[in-house]
Amino acid sequence: xxxxxxxxxGKLVVVDLEVEDKRLARVxxxxxxxxxxxxALEGITAALTGLPIESDEGELARAVARAIPKGTELxxxxxxxxxxxxxxxxx
Amino acid sequence: xxxxxxxxxxxxxxxxxxxxxxxxxxxxxxxxxxxxxAPPVNLALDEVLTKTVGQGARTPTLRxxxxxxxxxxxxxxxxxxxxxxAENAERLGVQIVRRISGGGAMFIQPExxxxxxxxxxxxxxxxxxxxxxxxxxxxxxxxALRELGIDAWYIPLNDITSAGGxxxxxxxxxxxxxxxxxxxxxxxMDPTLMLQVLRIGQEKLSDKGLRSxxxxxxxxxxxxxxxxxxIIDFLIDRFTALTGGQPGRVTxxxxxxxxxxxxxxxxxxxxxxxxx
Numbered sequence: 001x002x003x004x005x006x007x008x009x010g011k012l013v014v015v016d017l018e019v020e021d022k023r024l025a026r027v028x029x030x031x032x033x034x035x036x037x038x039x040a041l042e043g044i045t046a047a048l049t050g051l052p053i054e055s056d057e058g059e060l061a062r063a064v065a066r067a068i069p070k071g072t073e074l075x076x077x078x079x080x081x082x083x084x085x086x087x088x089x090x091x
Numbered sequence: 092x093x094x095x096x097x098x099x100x101x102x103x104x105x106x107x108x109x110x111x112x113x114x115x116x117x118x119x120x121x122x123x124x125x126x127x128x129a130p131p132v133n134l135a136l137d138e139v140l141t142k143t144v145g146q147g148a149r150t151p152t153l154r155x156x157x158x159x160x161x162x163x164x165x166x167x168x169x170x171x172x173x174x175x176x177a178e179n180a181e182r183l184g185v186q187i188v189r190r191i192s193g194g195g196a197m198f199i200q201p202e203x204x205x206x207x208x209x210x211x212x213x214x215x216x217x218x219x220x221x222x223x224x225x226x227x228x229x230x231x232x233x234x235a236l237r238e239l240g241i242d243a244w245y246i247p248l249n250d251i252t253s254a255g256g257x258x259x260x261x262x263x264x265x266x267x268x269x270x271x272x273x274x275x276x277x278x279x280m281d282p283t284l285m286l287q288v289l290r291i292g293q294e295k296l297s298d299k300g301l302r303s304x305x306x307x308x309x310x311x312x313x314x315x316x317x318x319x320x321x322i323i324d325f326l327i328d329r330f331t332a333l334t335g336g337q338p339g340r341v342t343x344x345x346x347x348x349x350x351x352x353x354x355x356x357x358x359x360x361x362x363x364x365x366x367x
Binding site: 004005006010012014016028029030031032033034035036037038041073075076 | 166167168169170173191192193194195196221222248249262263264265266292294295297366367
């Protein structure tokens with residue numbers, strides 16, 4: 001399943017995932033955004049994996065935000081943008 | 092539409108503290124005119140030179156990229172399947188490589204792109220936000236384009252644009268103790284071939300108000316009627332005038348390190364398909 005969301009004036013976030021036992025599985029977050037340090041992407045992906053498919057945008061965004069260490073720079077996207085792309089993938 | 096006509100001009104103006112401009116002259120720069128190398132070698136050289144500058148073994152450096160073959164360079168966080176029509180790329184002899192910086196995919200034909208890297212220590216961008224550092228590190232090229240008669244300006248985060256369309260884009264990586272800022276400008280383009288090898292989805296264009304990717308671009312050949320090498324020489328000349336930089340070269344050790352990195356990273360499926 002595949003969802004995309006482009007932050008207006010910002011960058012594209014793409015989410016590819018599968019659903020297993022009504023939970024997010026094999027999540028891949030990609031796009032033309034900038035993220036420093038780069039390894040933060042692994043934490044974001046891990047935070048989404050296993051969440052129930054009925055999680056709403058707010059819940060998804062909070063899960064992503066919690067997985068982002070202080071001092072991480074997200075340029076052109078946000079936890080909310082990732083959450084929208086996840087919801088679109090599930091729609 | 093020129094910058095001054097735009098409703099969003101104020102939002103789009105890239106600003107950074109003016110005193111930063113003094114920094115260009117405060118370092119001993121090297122300017123490397125570059126030799127054509129295979130695509131993964133260019134990416135490996137980026138990592139090696141960022142490292143040597145970060146370690147203080149090399150002074151700040153501008154390196155012009157030359158290409159020995161066509162390729163698609165995808166951003167650090169992009170998925171190959173989502174960005175590239177891999178079967179077409181393979182059939183057309185276009186290699187897929189992944190760079191260490193974020194941002195979007197570029198389709199490179201050796202004679203159609205003008206690409207360079209700037210390697211600086213963190214002190215060079217100290218006190219600047221990330222967006223400010225992008226605008227700062229590309230400010231000299233916007234000035235150079237204006238000297239060529241192009242009405243060019245910078246749009247945050249990372250676009251060089253003009254009244255005639257988008258010209259180029261930049262990306263940064265901050266690793267290995269150094270800062271890498273590389274920029275590619277379109278000299279010419281083959282939209283038909285580009286659309287055969289890249290995937291450009293509707294969502295990406297959703298806030299552009301335009302239907303096709305090629306219409307957004309204003310290549311330099313079209314805007315200047317100058318040969319590509321003339322533009323590159325002019326950029327080197329303006330950069331040298333700004334920084335007082337001296338001609339430099341990639342050392343044998345750096346090239347050997349780059350070749351090793353091609354074997355271990357940039358030429359491997361594992362790295363290229365990091366996000367499949």
